[in-house]
Amino acid sequence: MKLYYIPTTRAVRPRWLLEEMGIAYDLVRVNMTMTKQSEYKELHPHGKVPVLVDGEVTIFESAAICTYLADKHIEMGFAPPLDSPERADYQQWLFYAAVTLEPPVEHYMFNVLPNLPEKLLPGFFRSETSLQESRQWFDRVAQPLREVLVGKNYLVANRLTTADIVTGGVLLWAKKLGMLLDDDPLTEYINGLMQRPAFGRADEDFYAKIAP
Ligand SMILES: N[C@@H](CCC(=O)N[C@@H](CS)C(=O)NCC(=O)O)C(=O)O
Structure with a gap:
């Protein structure tokens, strides 16, 4: 493979x-x-x-x-069985991470990354207003995630699934870009995920490349 x-x-x-x-x-x-x-x-x-x-x-x-x-x-066990009631929740959070949560983080990143090709983000889209808008956009769409994570380490079935891995992948960027405050419940969630040894092995070069 x-x-x-x-x-x-x-x-x-x-x-x-x-x-x-x-x-x-x-x-x-x-x-x-x-x-x-x-x-x-x-x-x-x-x-x-x-x-x-x-x-x-x-x-x-x-x-x-x-x-x-x-x-x-x-x-x-990284996905609930097809016939389990948890499957719907699992798919919901997976799609939410990819389709709803990720766009404002990507938009924010495009605004702060230097040397981004003009075709990806034309200069006139890159501004302080645009930065603030993507932060507000993120805060708004992240709210259901904050609520569902109260008292929990994982999104579904009380164990790590790929819903956490895709969500975690988006939140890693948010953390790295400074979009998460220390007292944001999402900070506790992502910090917990990052302590997993498998994460450490996968992301050995987390801080390597896109730091300005
Ligand atoms: N929605 C796609 C996005 C893939 C994507 O944009 N990958 C970026 C890195 S995060 C890439 O390969 N960029 C290289 C380039 O555009 O040249 C996914 O989740 O796999």
């Missing part, structure tokens, strides 16, 4: 899950030049990471890779 990977990116999510699962994989470190070559675009049409190649299966999109792995090894 091969995971195409760039440190500090969304590729950390499936790597973290693979480390939690303890299954063997080859980490293929690429860079943003290699991902734009036609050979790589056969794996990922947009030239992005992560991509997982597992035998006959080639799959991209970090959340899809995580759910693929969790379902393939469902006996390991």
